[in-house]
Amino acid sequence: MKQTLIYLTKWLLIFLVTSVLIFAVVRMMPSTPVDKWLDAYHLPHTEENVAFVNEKMGLDEPLPVQYVHWITNFFRGDWGISLVSGEDIRARFFAKMPYSFSIGIFGLLLGAFAAFFLGFRAALHRNGICDHLTGGLTIFCQSVPMFILSILIINAFGVKLGIVRFFTGDGRYAVLAAILLTALYCMGALSRVVRSAFREEMGKSYVTFMISRGFRPEEVLWKHAYKPPLASLISAAITRFAGVFGGSTVLEFAFAIPGLSTMLVSAMDSRDYTILQTYILVVIIWMFFVHLFLRLALQLLGVRRAS
């Protein structure tokens, strides 16, 4: 009980400190939302104009008031309204999150599953097909940007063959393609992690022992040595999981998927303080859940927090 309380307090502190930090940092950036708003309409930054927009955006109140107002509303579930369009931020978040999340999470899950399987075979047969495949894939993914591959895929299936509508309709194929690409791009590195973890187990004494007792080598590795590689895989994947929020940016842009990234980028362009602040807080909340999951998963596997 005490442990849980400490854990929760720690996270609450993190949450509050981050909220103050982000509140301050966004206001330190050059160009205020007022400036950007006036620029967007090619309007002069006269005193009257600035005052008018300041009031419209609620930025004329003293800073502490603005902060308290925002954070208390946040806890009540009111995530504020956009300074630019006046829309409810929470509604927009939840409309866009399914896209970004499914790309990040499903892509990663798919990639992780494939990685485990491939990594196992790569470890088992040194210099075999899987070994070279996973190695080559890693290099490929570090040389060829996702957006190039996206263009090629859209071109092949959408333009040349014309069998897939990526941009109109409900964009399901765009999301599918994004998920597959995400999986592809993490498969290489993750499988190498699994491979090296398996190879490390392969050198251990209990493995040698079991083989000498007559168990089949493949079976020994798969059935008995799987925990450490699985733990390594989970650790490696979890840190990528955490990056789900910004990781699908390129894909969202390349496939015109209405996820969180576009909202974030335009909020940055227009210095929409409320959206930016809220975004960071949501990321912290997400981090909390990811951490929780990691702890539970590793506990189940009986492994301490490992690399």
Added chain:
Amino acid sequence: MMKKRVLLAMVSIMALVFSLVSCGGGASDASQGAAEEAGAPITIGCSYIAANTNPVDSAWDLTSHGISEGIYMQDKDGNLVSRFVTNLTRVDDLIWKAELTNTVKFSDGTDCDAAALADCMNYLQKNNTMSNGTAGVVTFTAEEDGTLTIVTERPTPVMESLLAEWCNVVFKQDGDDFIYTGPYMVKNLDSEVALELTPNPYYDDRAGERSDVTLKVFSDTAAMQQAFESGEIDIMFGLTPELKDTFEGEGFTVKDYDAGYQYFAFTNTKEGAMEDLAVRQAVNLLLDREEMVTALKGGSVSSGIFAHYYSFNGDVEVKTDAAAAEKLLTDAGYVKNETSGLYEKDGKELTIKMVTYSARADLPILMQLSASKLEEAGIKTETEVVDDINATLEAGDYDMAFYAQHTAPSGEPSAFLNMALAEGGSRNYDGYTNSQINDLLAKLGTTEPGEERDQVSKDIQKIVGEDLPIIYLVDPQWHVALSERVADYEPYCGDYYCVNAELGL
């Protein structure tokens, strides 16, 4: 055993993914595919759409999307025309009288009469301080005889232009909704994603021939390009010159139209290399506008600061003369260093810092061409594409800033000329001031449209062409790609009226 379980897990994940995706996850119910199906919406690719339907926030976007109208709007040739006003007369310095057509209806069917116009204009004058820029607060009164009396706080010579300003759109408030008079009305607005429009049945008697229109947002031009190539969108604006070639090569219809926007460069006359008039003139002579026009695959060499179809555009002859430029520089004390081949004065290399921004894809091209020409002649250049051009301009961190702007959005010259050249003007970043120009600007402020006004405008542009606070570049044409369905569409006036009444007819 484990292997089978893992395989099973993998298969189930894939099945989950496929089923999720096929249930059509996500909130957007954007249109069905474009093109062949009759009754399917015309889909337009764009990089942003209105954030909401409030006239105080989004008037410009709403007009561009074909939803709202100003009392006066520009036509293809830059003339100001109106569906609302038949006759506009000036009664005295501050008072104007407008006779109305009384034929316009709002999209809910109600008449747009003098009272409605007065209400919405007064609302805007009160709530949108930006609309008070030209003539102070303007008051509109609907008279009993059905005419409109307009009273300005400060005198203005061109009331049509004031009524064509982007913020002055005609609307009616119905509870929380706003109702407009344009050829289309909003069916569904999904902010930053897509805007679905349906024809306004009361716009004119051709409303029944129009089809639905969807504006879809693309953040990446490559994605928009592919959407067009695959037939998923019907219109793509803002083609780069390379893309124009690619599309034409692929057999698509590409049209060039006058942008109305002008490409020019602000020079920093306050400090830096361009403070010296000789340098400005030399640079002006070294640039090759013909090459720019070739690179942009359209447009024409500027002869002033306005689009060529306006009567008040200048008659400045811009030419390229490297020899004359060399003479200017040498006479001004710049010497070419033998080893480096660069001009120097007092031991310092002559360096021009050029900046521009990427939002208009043509500008970095112009900047690079210019840099190349200057370097060839022996002037060192530093180039930068910045994220925030306004901050750079205000900080004075430039010698030459390549810029694009529609210089006559309300169909008259004084707004921009004052912005750029008058003391304290919002686009006068380097504090430029010229007494001749100031006198002419004052005159412009009181002269009604006509030959005399045009001449004053031309005179100002001639002086600018000699003193060079602004360097004229190109009067561009923009390229638009059209699918077969809308191959007859004729856009005009840059991006001010992307969706106009002729779409799909």
Added chain:
Amino acid sequence: MKHKKLILWGVFIVFVLLLFLVPHQSIKATDILNTYQGFSAEHWLGTDNLGRDTFALMVTGGQRTLLCVFLATVISFTFGSLLGMIAAYEGGLVRSLVQFTADFVTVIPSLIMALIFSALFGFSAVSAGIIFGIGNMGQYINLSEGLTAGMKDRDFIGAEVSLGLRKPAILFRHVFPNIMRQLFVYLGNNASSVVLQYAGLAFIGLGTDVTNPDWGTLLYQYRAYILSYPRLVLLPILAVCLLALFFHYAFDSAKLEKTELTIYD
């Protein structure tokens, strides 16, 4: 077997020197009449859409790319390893703090950090290097912390402590060399991913300065030409690929020497 590694590093150093010293045409020179030229004597790698010399662009781009990668790798490796070692060694509050920092920099997408950082300090290859250095630090922290924790329990550390060796000495002269190999393996496998991370930023409008390109920006700029003028895209990809291969083989001795045999092989 050290020969192979020396040769590899030798080639790399020569290449880097060439990159910074080889004479090339000005990337500012445009030539509208000679756009999209192929390989020729005048333009070794051809020209691009404005007639700029591709060879010059690749060379200057490479300088910027290498600077960014170098900076990012040095920052994440040194700070990451250091913090991880300290965290595992000290334990307690220090460990929690460091772990949180690691998570924080990993979770806050480099996208957001880049946007905020560039708004505050401007964007360039150097600032990109710093941003990615910090952003990728998290993995190094986790790795080195895990490895050091494993080391801590080993006998020789206990022996050193009882001998009275000071902490920094233990950490640097004994712990680090032992965990270095695995850290370098991780470096080799991940260093060059910075290049594409940098390219990805161009999508959101950062680093799209086409007049001061690097390999990633070139890829972004020419992406629309992949089918019409593939040369423009393939050249940067090839360059990045070679860089990635170098990192993999230079830092992962096992790949080169193929020594890690087990009972299965």
